[in-house]
Amino acid sequence: MTDVTPPSSKPRPTKERLIRAAANLFRNRGYHGVGLNELLNAARAPKGSMYHHFPNGKSDLALAAATWASDQMLRVIAEAFDPAESFRDGATTLCHKLAKLFDSAGKWSGCPVSATLFEGPDNEEFHQHAARLFEGWITEIEYHATRLDLSADQARLAAENLYLLLHGGWQLARVRRSSDVLRNLPEFLLCSESS
Amino acid sequence: MTDVTPPSSKPRPTKERLIRAAANLFRNRGYHGVGLNELLNAARAPKGSMYHHFPNGKSDLALAAATWASDQMLRVIAEAFDPAESFRDGATTLCHKLAKLFDSAGKWSGCPVSATLFEGPDNEEFHQHAARLFEGWITEIEYHATRLDLSADQARLAAENLYLLLHGGWQLARVRRSSDVLRNLPEFLLCSESS
Amino acid sequence: MTDVTPPSSKPRPTKERLIRAAANLFRNRGYHGVGLNELLNAARAPKGSMYHHFPNGKSDLALAAATWASDQMLRVIAEAFDPAESFRDGATTLCHKLAKLFDSAGKWSGCPVSATLFEGPDNEEFHQHAARLFEGWITEIEYHATRLDLSADQARLAAENLYLLLHGGWQLARVRRSSDVLRNLPEFLLCSESS
């Protein structure tokens, strides 16, 4: 409803199609595992057109795709915690949402940011970009923890705790091809107030 | 005749050099991020020599390297838990040992099995091999948990809990380039009260 | 209104900027060694703007740049010979002028016409354009030789002699990165005794 586009606007998605295709492919097979031909084919974009939007080529596109994927993750976190009445509530909702995402992504996808940036060219730019994005996730969780009445220290700890479980859990879910790993994650939350 | 080697030593390290070089390189940059030329150069092994030891080429070598790395991990786990008097003790020792490994590996290495198998060709063989190795880690931890007086259910839970934290923690340590993340991991262990 | 330019000046240098940039770049790296992106960037001209002025694209621009560079050369020749009292005088002045040009161009530039036309697409148009320009140089020198009292035959020979030395000398100057080669050129002029 709120997202209606003006009738005169044209669906001009070229750059965005590239970003989405890149995020999806890198997530599954890593930066080096995806060739440009395959990527451009998936995005239905012509070869040289990508260098118009991303002058530095594949690496530029990878950074953009990682940012885009990270923003999606931030939105999922917000949507899970916004209606929550306690940190544990929000965390549980988040785990279930991610479980659904995991299933819908084919039970094989890895973390889009890790796969794109950690398996990419190991330069400082990639590392720092990854660090910035991941710290953003923790900060976002921490914010919600604070909002839900945890002390600053508790909030920091709870946020890191959830982050660690999420990353480990997504990986184990991938190993077992089962989203239940993610659904069971809240069991392992330390979450002082509710224990 | 003049070249007699002590009976217990294995004087033919070509294959092993390949495996070690592969494990190290894949750990840092992923299966697809490492070319065979670079790998053979690092192992100081001549070009075609690799196909002698690993007839199926790069993928064969990757499987062997992942197995080798996993075996090292199993040994570290055993060394941490063997002298331990409680599960928490063992887990804490393990985290500290891994922190040291992380530092000595340059604060940048990822999980060797993940990087080798999850970022490799996404076929069933690779997936199942990864699953087998990772479940081996959990089983090994579970064994020590049982040995240290946890009930079967508790042991299973504690093992998964530690595994999740280890994986998430190693990744966050990589993000922050700080092994302290690993050293602080025991804080997040749930099992404390039951040991 | 506030931007009135003096009536004799031409305030629209876009086309000329393109020509100058092309001449300079081609001189250093040859027709095929310079990409349009780099050229347009050097000329601070927008991408498609060039096809407005040079409908046939790069080759049109190259022909124009070669002509422009050749015209400069003709002017230098005239400036050297106009005040001269003998052919040898004029030739010596010319060599010194070119030595200065060589130094100010970075001791690396080649002949702008050769680099643009001989290293370009090997079609008849390019060849004939180059031939026309080069013969123009010889004719110009010949004209001055005649004016300075050489017979028709002597003038022809002296012009070709100087042309040969100039071309060979510029090349050797480039090899040695020393403009002295050009300054010493008059030593090799045959015509001395007949002036």
Next chain:
Amino acid sequence: MTDVTPPSSKPRPTKERLIRAAANLFRNRGYHGVGLNELLNAARAPKGSMYHHFPNGKSDLALAAATWASDQMLRVIAEAFDPAESFRDGATTLCHKLAKLFDSAGKWSGCPVSATLFEGPDNEEFHQHAARLFEGWITEIEYHATRLDLSADQARLAAENLYLLLHGGWQLARVRRSSDVLRNLPEFLLCSESS
């Protein structure tokens, strides 16, 4: 007669075919004017085979081709001067030999070393390689001049004089598509002893 190959030898010309094809193509259209596809096609060599022999690719091959072409030139110089009884004799023979070469090369070829190295990537390696080769030509001519009874100073001057005329002359021959320019070159030789 002197060049008979042992009957058991195999005509294994891969690397040499690459060098010859490169020298011929670069000579005509310059380093940047020749694509690898065309070059490999001309040499009847498969794509990746070239990187076996020339690990640094096109530039390595270009250096080798320039060296090979320069060696040919040195041989032509030697063959012209060896039987000569005076410097002017040798120079005249050389000019005639080059005129023949010019005709047989299609009246369009440029100097193989210039076209390969001066129109290539403008780095120090290329420049210095070109300088070394060209100074080699001059030194070779100088050697014959000395041998033919010119004083050290005269020999140096005569060698440079011939070099300058040769370079300028070959270029003008190309402009006029006429090898007569080369044949007439000796007219312009200063050559103290015989004037």
Next chain:
DNA sequence: AATGAATGAGTCTTCATTCAT
């Protein structure tokens, strides 16, 4: 007269693998 996004054939290079020795 001027713009810059779009195009896909072209560039050079690296890839994992095979083969004859």
Next chain:
DNA sequence: CATGAATGAAGACTCATTCAT
């Protein structure tokens, strides 16, 4: 067991040009 030359498909990237605005 071991070698390194040979292979061509695929890699990422640049090219000169066109087009709608």
